[in-house]
Amino acid sequence: MADGLTKSAARNIFYGGSLFFFLLFAALTAHSHWYMVNVSTDSEGLTDSVKHGKEVWEKNMCINCHSIMGEGAYFAPELGNVWERYGGHENPEAARSGINAWIRAQPLGIEGRRQMPAYDFSEEDMNSLIDFLEWTDGIDNQDWPPHPAG
């Protein structure tokens, strides 16, 4: 293979090509950044509470059991669309109190069922976390996942 190709030619193709593809990738990333801020996510709705909710999400490392938009540990249900699953589109108040009650009920202690630890969130943290999950559900992400089951 590549008998006609010299080492220095291969090297030049590597450096030149890599630079080209990097610049293209960086440009598309910049456009995607713009698109996310202006088109696919609700920048106006990104309130202090939603921001705080993301901090609660990170402080408790939810990602190492759950997934969010398909990324995470796959050990516990997808939460990017949990708002939809609780009927938040039709009845936001019921979804809010449903998610709240579910988290407060942990651990369920059922033998043979995966256990979610107890999290003693303040009402403020809980509301922010749910605001964050509601905001995340609103991201236009090409209609993923295929079912509300997540």
Place this chain on the structure above:
Amino acid sequence: MKYETQKVALPFFMVAMALFTLQIVFGLLAATVYAWPNFMAEVMPFHIMRVSHTNLLIVWLLIGFMGCTYYLMPEEAEREIHSPNLAYIQLAIFAFAGVAALVGYQFGIHEGREFLEQPFWVKILITISFLMFLFNTSMTLLKGRKTAINLVLMLGLWLAAVFWLFAFYNPTNLAVDKLYWWWVVHLWVEGVWELIMASLLGYLLIKMTGVDREVIEKWLYIIVGLALFSGLLGTGHHYYWIGAPGYWQPIGSIFSTLEVAPFFAMVVFAFTMFWKGSRNHPNKAAMLWALGCPTIAFFGAGVWGFMHTLSFVNYYSHGTQVTAAHGHLAFYGAYVMLILGVITYAMPQIRRVQPYNQVLNMWGFWIVTSAMCFMTFTLTFAGVVQTHLQRVLGMNYMEVQDQLGLFYIMRLGAGVAVAVGAIMLLYSFFGPAREQVPAGGTQITAGAGSA
């Protein structure tokens, strides 16, 4: 070992293997929870096991890369390491940071983005240590001989450091957060780490097959070119469902399909050099790793990656056990086997003995590798069933998981076999050196030019 300072690599290998052992322990714990969900639920919840398992992998691979670089650099640059003391200090800082993070996790001290959970000050220590490492090895390179091997290796390491800086950027917008999070995660493992992998593999092949450096280095540039041409835009396969524009679906599908090419090229490369080679190198175990690494990387990263990378497939399989299956075999084949291979090659020279414990090492190779493959198969089957039940039929997540119990028990069994094989490997590296040379050796002397 031609240069005295190559022995700097030894403590790096020892720390890396200690953390590798811990990684397997946490993996076994987490796998046990999958099989028996109440296991240790009060003492150590699953997320602590999982963060420990993944972070230990990342930390020991990085320490392993450093050890490999310190071992290789003097021979390639034809001069001693710039400062062995600096190497020991930066190892101490890196190991301290890694262990501090691990201990902190047990007490709930962490940040919250996957794989980047290290507290801020740990990230700073890691950065400082890595910069010291880059300074030390780059100074050695600058004053010494420049070869394609050490230039590509150092380029990979420097770029890894550059992209690591995105770990410090955490936007409040979750979609934007994910966009740049992949600039660390993807651009490392499916980008610049492949430069490190290909150059270390090239080094092993030059040393063990005796094929002309010009030929190997030309291959090296072709392979790393394929890796970056495909891997950069291949990041698009992570941008399908996170709120990025729709054009990532065709771009990600096409370029991430091409990501198979560098891995396939590495298989062809390794086997061609092996057959062309005229040198009958006595370290047959290291040769086995040098061939096994690209082979398993091709299946784990290449084939298993391709299996769920097309956007219309990924729409259904994204974030299921299929991803877990791919992740395990890809990391094992591409990076774990690579470092174990370099250690197998380097240890006899560092200990100044003839290749030793080779039969035990090869048993370890086959047991760990087979067990990792079996683990990958069980998770793949689990993932296919999960994809169908949950993503096609729309069944509830927890009900689906109840259907997967058998696969998770088999995965735990595979994990136990990995642990057994790993113990054999560790003993073969660090235990008393007994001369064990495999009988025959036709597999090594099959090359056309062999005597």
